[in-house]
Amino acid sequence: MSQKNVNATNPKSTKRIAIILSNPTVSTTTGWPVGFWWSELTHPWLAFTEKGYEVEIFSVNGGRCEADAMSDPRDDSGYSSSDIISMGFISTPSLMHLVEETRSIDDLSIDSFDAIVVAGGQGPMFSFENATRLQAKFSAFYEAGKITAALCHGVAILAFARLSNGEFLAKGKTVTGFANVEEDFADEAVWNMGALPRDKHVMPWRIEDRMTEIGANYIQSGLWRGFAIRDGNLITGQQNFSGTETAQAVIAALGE
Numbered sequence: 001m002s003q004k005n006v007n008a009t010n011p012k013s014t015k016r017i018a019i020i021l022s023n024p025t026v027s028t029t030t031g032w033p034v035g036f037w038w039s040e041l042t043h044p045w046l047a048f049t050e051k052g053y054e055v056e057i058f059s060v061n062g063g064r065c066e067a068d069a070m071s072d073p074r075d076d077s078g079y080s081s082s083d084i085i086s087m088g089f090i091s092t093p094s095l096m097h098l099v100e101e102t103r104s105i106d107d108l109s110i111d112s113f114d115a116i117v118v119a120g121g122q123g124p125m126f127s128f129e130n131a132t133r134l135q136a137k138f139s140a141f142y143e144a145g146k147i148t149a150a151l152c153h154g155v156a157i158l159a160f161a162r163l164s165n166g167e168f169l170a171k172g173k174t175v176t177g178f179a180n181v182e183e184d185f186a187d188e189a190v191w192n193m194g195a196l197p198r199d200k201h202v203m204p205w206r207i208e209d210r211m212t213e214i215g216a217n218y219i220q221s222g223l224w225r226g227f228a229i230r231d232g233n234l235i236t237g238q239q240n241f242s243g244t245e246t247a248q249a250v251i252a253a254l255g256e
Contacts, residue, residue, distance in 0.1 A: 016112060016113045017048050017113065017114065018108055018115070019044060021123075022154075027202075032069075037122075037240050038072060040120050041119050044151075045095075056098075057102045058102055058107070060104070062102055062103055062106075064099070115146060120178070122153060123153075131160075146233065152238065155237075158236075174219060175216045176221075177207035177237075181220075182224065182239055183202070185224075190202050225241070228242055
């Protein structure tokens with residue numbers, strides 16, 4: 001059993017991490033129900049809890065969250081069949097309860113957490129533009145000097161989050177997120193399935209393009225390679241294979 005990890009600024013408390021999931025929504029491009037991606041919750045969860053951190057799960061509206069089907073190891077597509085970490089989480093009723101009854105972002109106290117991590121999945125691309133409370137909370141974490149992280153399509157939050165001076169939080173920062181080469185790969189796969197005509201795309205816009213447009217320095221490490229980057233107290237992870245790397249960057253930033 002791992003030992004509790006003592007917070008250097010408060011020796012009597014452990015470090016606390018808030019993981020944010022997108023609430024269920026519907027893709028405006030495919031018509032599919034979309035949500036969060038399992039590995040972007042479960043892999044960071046494992047890394048954090050193995051360090052003895054306390055982790056709580058939030059969503060914009062609270063309540064039940066649902067994952068993108070292909071992120072489920074039990075899905076007929078077999079896409080995530082090797083993800084035994086997610087399978088273990090899904091098979092543990094007490095952990096599944098946390099996903100079925102997430103706390104609202106309104107209940108998230110900045111003073112009570114050392115870091116915030118926004119998980120991806122397809123849901124953020126269709127719901128974060130109007131998630132003004134999450135945008136404000138994410139920026140407030142950053143301006144409070146707390147570790148502020150986003151992963152994969154969760155980096156969509158940076159397309160909208162602004163600082164108190166009105167500037168985009170990501171402007172001038174080095175960031176990563178779901179890459180154009182990965183969007184191309186996903187589009188091709190869906191086209192080959194016959195689920196979309198070739199003049200349509202899975203995503204309504206692209207992380208890499210939007211980050212460049214708002215003045216961020218976007219970088220990536222190649223197709224489906226696990227990767228995370230830290231710029232000050234902002235941490236971003238490239239895609240669904242980067243959950244552990246993102247968590248490790250957060251842990252290092254917290255002084256571990």
